[in-house]
Amino acid sequence: MKLHTKLTLFNTLSKLVIVVLFVMLIPLLTRKINQSFIDNRLLKQKDKVMQVIDSLGIRYYMPDDSSYGSYTMLKEEYIALDRYSSPVQLDTIANERRMVERDTIEYRILSHTFKAGNKDYLLEIGKSVSTIGETSSPLQSIALQVLLGMVLLTIVADFSYANYILQPLDRIIRAKLLGKRFPLVGTYPRIKTSTYDFKYLDESIHEMISHIEQAFQKEREFISNASHELMTPVSILQNKIENLFDREDITDDVQMQLIAMQKTLNRLKSIAQTLLLISQIENDQFIREDTIQVEEILKEVYEEIAIRMQDKNLGFTLDVPPDTKLVNVNRFLLFNLFFNLVNNAIKYNVPNGAIRITGSMVHGKFQLAFTDTGKGIPAEQIPLIFDRFKKFRQSSPQESFGLGLPIVKSIAGFHNILIKVESETGKGTTFTLTFPSELLPA
């Protein structure tokens, strides 16, 4: 789940919990508020009655010493005065039931005892509480609706704000991490954000990238320098052997030794040259501005390599739309890429096997599949076949040093070509190249 979805979801849930809690608390709250309101009123009324009694005497209410009582029309309120004989003095407010003209009604009742003219009296003022409960349930539903509306509004607001505030993260990932190939060319503008955390992330990524970049740079320089430094002595040795070979006074035996030396030297030379090529590709030292006709270049590859197929009596099928062109590529490199793939297909093929190259447009992209009828590659080895100096398929009759597929990988990477490997042991392997749409003519 996306971070901003998670944040919004959490916000929504927490708000909903609060709303539900609040709505559930409404009856309790209204009762509390009402009660304190009623109590206040009762106290005021008591004060008023006591004032009247103080100034006009108890006779005002009780002219003949019999009890006094009065209530409002709907019996919502009543007031009662009576003689009181218990020694316990009262001054309380409590909920009690009273019979008023055959109706039993729950009242909030203030009871107050006082002395007037040496006699004890009890004053009761009551107010009906039955109406209080009636108000709380409509209040609950209104509050629920209003609050849910508000929650909905905040969800929208939260979602868009979360979206907005998390945008730099997306930008950082897209600009700094996705689809980055080393070496990186050009500079990296800082992502604009006022969020400290993202700045921190951006800076950390920068730091990491520059470390990686340095490590890559060092490796490339090392390979490049090492290969160059190797080339000079190899060059001297090669020419010395050639000149020696040409001398009249050497015996057949020495001649054989010289040939053996030449072979060994050739091996050293090949490795150095291949490493140099890979480092040059990875150093972006090639120009991508050639336009090639795919079928034509594959025919050339075939011509170059036909002798090797003949050696194993392999069948060859080339099925590429004749007008397919690739632009912005390096011809030399693509030739080497195709050559190495076909060479690979020959090397690991069985005698009398076959090789097929098929080109097709798939979802607007050009795909080129190299299929062989060879031994196949066990699934667990497929991720490793592009590693330098890895040799798995030992039964190969030719000697090689395991740089054929690394060359393929470097060249493909240089052109943003995707390589897919499918293999079935004993049946064969298919290498599928997917060319990005920018390599197709507009």
Added chain:
Amino acid sequence: MLTTDTTTMNVLIVEDERSLAREVETFLKKLFYTCEIAFTGNEASEKIAVNLYDFILLDLGLPDYDGLDLLSEAKKHNPEAACIILTARGSIQDRVKGLDLGADDYLPKPFSLLELQSRMQAIARRKFDLHSPLIALGEFSLDLTRRILSHHGTEITTITRKEFDLVSYLVLHKNRTLTRMQLNEHIWGSLITDDYDSNYIDAHIKNIRKKLGVFGNTDWLETVRGVGYRIRIGQG
């Protein structure tokens, strides 16, 4: 143009790696070229300003001089000279720049001396207008300029580009045994693969003999047991 005779051509070898320069000199002297060596850029600069050369073999990676500057100087003082760039710093940019500045060819180190020789001959044919006559190979004749192999005037069309290259390389180095490695390097040289022992020269030679055998005798194409191949011309 100084001369049209290959045997008296003047070559300046500009190479700071002394033993390499000596090997190139030894090889070219055997082919009757007249050689001078400059071990430093300054030395080369002086020689270029004073003397006239037919060939300047130029190492770009000189410690005291920018090889490309030297190339410009050569073009100025020795406009007729053919310049071949020899370099271990074989970056593509250098190559493009070098050829832009008028170098005639470019040979990355390490190179075979035979390859150097064939490049020099190719340039000589092109630049000094040395029309090589038809070369007779038994009943066959080879036209290096037009790249045609024919039998009694009939062009042999079955021969592939690679096979022609192989024959002409052997002809260029006639009467000399070329090892499989040397032939291999010539015809597969620009390809970078990971086989160091792949050798299809024998298969190529077999094909050539089969294709030409239909027309006539191919005894001139000799197998030297355990070593390689040789084309014999003019010595019976």
